[in-house]
Amino acid sequence: MKMKLSMYALETQDLTKRYGKTYALKNLDFTMDENEIMVLLGPNGSGKTTLLLILATVLKPTSGQAKVMSLDVTTQPTKIRQTIGVAFQEARGFWRHKPADILRFHANVCGVPKTKRDTIIEETLKDLELWDARNKLFMHLSGGQAKRLEVAKVFVQRPKFAILDEPTSQVDLRGKRKIWEQILKLRKEGSTILVATNEVREAEYLADRVTILDEGKFVVCDTVRRLKDSIAGGDIVELETDVINNQTLEQDLGKIEGTVKITKMGANRFKAYVSMAESWVPKMTDLCYQNKTRILSIHVTEPSLDDVFLHFTGRALQEGSNA
Amino acid sequence: MRNVLRLVWFDLKPDLKPPVWIFAEWTIFLIQVGIYAAIISQLVTGVDNYRQFLAVGLVIMITFDMASHTGRHFVEHAHEGRLPYLLSLPVSRSKLFLSIALQGGAELALMLVVPLTVTLVLIGNLTWISVLACVLTLFWLGFGVAGLMLGLSFIAFKSSDLYTAIVTGLSAIIIRFSTVLYPFIFLPAQYASAAAFSPLTYGSDLVRLILGFDPSILLNPAYAVGVLAALSVSTLSLGLFLAQRLVEGVKSA
Numbered sequence: 001m002k003m004k005l006s007m008y009a010l011e012t013q014d015l016t017k018r019y020g021k022t023y024a025l026k027n028l029d030f031t032m033d034e035n036e037i038m039v040l041l042g043p044n045g046s047g048k049t050t051l052l053l054i055l056a057t058v059l060k061p062t063s064g065q066a067k068v069m070s071l072d073v074t075t076q077p078t079k080i081r082q083t084i085g086v087a088f089q090e091a092r093g094f095w096r097h098k099p100a101d102i103l104r105f106h107a108n109v110c111g112v113p114k115t116k117r118d119t120i121i122e123e124t125l126k127d128l129e130l131w132d133a134r135n136k137l138f139m140h141l142s143g144g145q146a147k148r149l150e151v152a153k154v155f156v157q158r159p160k161f162a163i164l165d166e167p168t169s170q171v172d173l174r175g176k177r178k179i180w181e182q183i184l185k186l187r188k189e190g191s192t193i194l195v196a197t198n199e200v201r202e203a204e205y206l207a208d209r210v211t212i213l214d215e216g217k218f219v220v221c222d223t224v225r226r227l228k229d230s231i232a233g234g235d236i237v238e239l240e241t242d243v244i245n246n247q248t249l250e251q252d253l254g255k256i257e258g259t260v261k262i263t264k265m266g267a268n269r270f271k272a273y274v275s276m277a278e279s280w281v282p283k284m285t286d287l288c289y290q291n292k293t294r295i296l297s298i299h300v301t302e303p304s305l306d307d308v309f310l311h312f313t314g315r316a317l318q319e320g321s322n323a
Numbered sequence: 324m325r326n327v328l329r330l331v332w333f334d335l336k337p338d339l340k341p342p343v344w345i346f347a348e349w350t351i352f353l354i355q356v357g358i359y360a361a362i363i364s365q366l367v368t369g370v371d372n373y374r375q376f377l378a379v380g381l382v383i384m385i386t387f388d389m390a391s392h393t394g395r396h397f398v399e400h401a402h403e404g405r406l407p408y409l410l411s412l413p414v415s416r417s418k419l420f421l422s423i424a425l426q427g428g429a430e431l432a433l434m435l436v437v438p439l440t441v442t443l444v445l446i447g448n449l450t451w452i453s454v455l456a457c458v459l460t461l462f463w464l465g466f467g468v469a470g471l472m473l474g475l476s477f478i479a480f481k482s483s484d485l486y487t488a489i490v491t492g493l494s495a496i497i498i499r500f501s502t503v504l505y506p507f508i509f510l511p512a513q514y515a516s517a518a519a520f521s522p523l524t525y526g527s528d529l530v531r532l533i534l535g536f537d538p539s540i541l542l543n544p545a546y547a548v549g550v551l552a553a554l555s556v557s558t559l560s561l562g563l564f565l566a567q568r569l570v571e572g573v574k575s576a
Contacts, residue, residue: 092404
């Protein structure tokens with residue numbers, strides 16, 4: 001079945017990628033608006049990179065369709081490549097080239113006007129604190145520098161549609177902030193940006209909307225605020241006790257008034273989704289006292305995207321399998 | 324086309340700064356011809372001017388090395404993580420393959436400048452026609468070998484160790500069981516039948532024929548031309564077909 005003319009910056013329909021019997025992506029349907037920052041959130045092996053590689057026309061889908069800026073990934077790959085800019089997860093490559101040369105080559109191939117090219121490269125190298133390393137060989141760059149260089153290609157190119165795969169992995173916090181600022185600047189200039197990450201903080205900082213993927217399947221897509229609000233119970237209480245594998249306590253906690261859900265996080269750790277922590281916590285401490293259970297720690301927080309992931313998939317974001 | 328040339332130059336540039344490996348190859352060739360070939364030719368009685376015969380063989384070996392390197396370059400791009408990046412550039416797949424081929428051709432041309440000139444001087448046949456005929460034949464052979472290596476690249480996606488072992492073994496066999504180092508008519512029957520399967524046999528005999536070697540010790544030129552044509556077309560088509568299939572399945576390096 002052919003898709004109708006896309007009104008979206010990105011649209012996928014029943015998108016599937018299979019390696020042998022293993023599904024990397026399964027019947028994925030989702031859309032992105034123009035000038036939006038969409039964050040794909042999921043653990044390792046959830047299909048984020050596979051999706052990005054299909055959109056970048058590096059991989060072909062097994063079945064289904066995907067359109068980037070109304071261009072079909074299967075039938076119009078070269079046109080798509082003229083529209084997109086990609087920063088790959090792994091910053092590997094041209095070992096004997098220098099960062100300045102790599103960016104100049106990338107700018108030339110991607111059609112950055114010569115009049116602007118050198119200025120943009122200089123600005124980007126300075127913004128990402130790579131200026132001093134511009135004449136080092138790639139093989140002599142640190143992991144963080146190499147990663148920043150990978151992302152710098154997209155900032156030099158300033159494409160209509162940017163694809164960034166874990167843009168700040170291996171980068172220190174200062175470097176992360178620099179990259180995030182550049183991503184927001186790129187959006188301000190009109191680009192549509194798709195970011196894959198498994199870092200909750202990155203997703204919360206950047207995303208207009210978050211799409212959660214798990215085991216190659218679409219889970220949910222919405223704004224960060226709405227996703228958090230979708231968890232019943234406004235507060236989260238993390239509780240650590242001195243008793244290992246206490247099933248009675250888990251059941252009793254579930255019976256306290258105001259409890260929405262109890263999730264076991266470890267042998268002696270629980271996460272309670274509750275409606276009002278201020279009335280729930282005293283009841284919980286009384287219960288522990290009666291059960292002769294010592295409380296080692298209590299943390300009361302609002303839900304994070306980690307919790308959203310847990311809520312929708314039943315698994316913690318960091319527990320994803322490596323595939 | 325401009326992007327194809329940019330890709331070629333970008334890949335080639337680091338090899339020329341400084342061009343140590345080119346000088347090293349030229350030096351090895353000069354040592355081989357100046358010392359080894361000069362001495363060994365005193366021992367060989369069946370072939371007139373064995374030193375010249377061997378010099379042509381060495382040029383063929385350089386061609387083979389560079390052409391296999393070009394075929395393997397695609398695999399290197401994949402294993403060193405460059406392939407996904409190259410595949411994401413606004414260049415069609417056919418132009419990307421063309422750029423790899425052109426880069427290989429440029430490297431081959433650089434490598435051959437000195438060895439081919441020295442060989443032609445040694446033979447006393449340094450004319451534009453002989454240069455042109457030799458270069459065309461060598462590139463023709465190069466296309467066949469590069470296609471062969473490209474065709475084998477699917478093994479590298481299963482196991483790079485297995486690929487290295489197969490290519491190394493195959494390279495040794497293709498060179499030794501050929502007329503690169505000795506004329507076909509002197510080969511024992513069992514060696515000759517193996518040499519008939521080596522593309523280098525046809526490449527080296529054709530170049531020698533062009534340069535005026537005694538045709539009685541060489542293969543029939545029509546046969547050589549036919550085999551080289553079939554080889555280059557078939558292996559290159561197969562290699563490109565397989566490489567394109569592999570490219571579609573590349574997840575990461």
